[in-house]
Amino acid sequence: xxxxxxxxxxxxxxxxxxxxxxxxxxxxxxxxxxxxxxxxxxxxxxxxxxxxxxxxxxxxxxxxxxxxxxxxxxxxxxxxxxxxxxxxxxxxxxxxxxxxxxxxxxxxxxxxxxxxxxxxxxxxxxxxxxxxxxxxxxxxxxxxxxxxx
Numbered sequence: 001x002x003x004x005x006x007x008x009x010x011x012x013x014x015x016x017x018x019x020x021x022x023x024x025x026x027x028x029x030x031x032x033x034x035x036x037x038x039x040x041x042x043x044x045x046x047x048x049x050x051x052x053x054x055x056x057x058x059x060x061x062x063x064x065x066x067x068x069x070x071x072x073x074x075x076x077x078x079x080x081x082x083x084x085x086x087x088x089x090x091x092x093x094x095x096x097x098x099x100x101x102x103x104x105x106x107x108x109x110x111x112x113x114x115x116x117x118x119x120x121x122x123x124x125x126x127x128x129x130x131x132x133x134x135x136x137x138x139x140x141x142x143x144x145x146x147x148x149x
Contacts, residue, residue: 019126045101
């Protein structure tokens with residue numbers, strides 16, 4: 001099994017809030033990493049979930065290598081998924097979205113969907129500060145749009 005290389009944290013150290021910068025400290029991401037490394041088909045939404053989250057923690061070559069290890073995938077198919085997520089600066093999906101996507105495929109993205117605390121990457125992982133700023137802007141714009149309507 002390969003060691004995933006973590007991006008170096010560029011933000012100053014924060015108080016220990018229980019969140020980690022190691023993907024394997026999220027049970028869902030460890031589950032996806034194990035499946036990807038084994039060449040198990042995690043489905044379109046499993047790949048999308050993985051790419052949207054892992055892009056904040058892995059270098060691009062490692063991420064593309066893992067996605068290209070899927071059945072009927074290669075680097076030419078994996079690269080656009082990564083570029084799309086980066087280009088549009090997609091935020092990592094919330095637990096509710098992951099569970100919606102999981103219903104649309106065979107592979108269980110969330111290994112323990114009955115546990116309300118599982119598959120919440122915002123609770124498990126520490127994303128770069130800009131990720132949280134982007135999410136806050138989204139909710140502020142949505143509230144303004146609803147207030148104007």
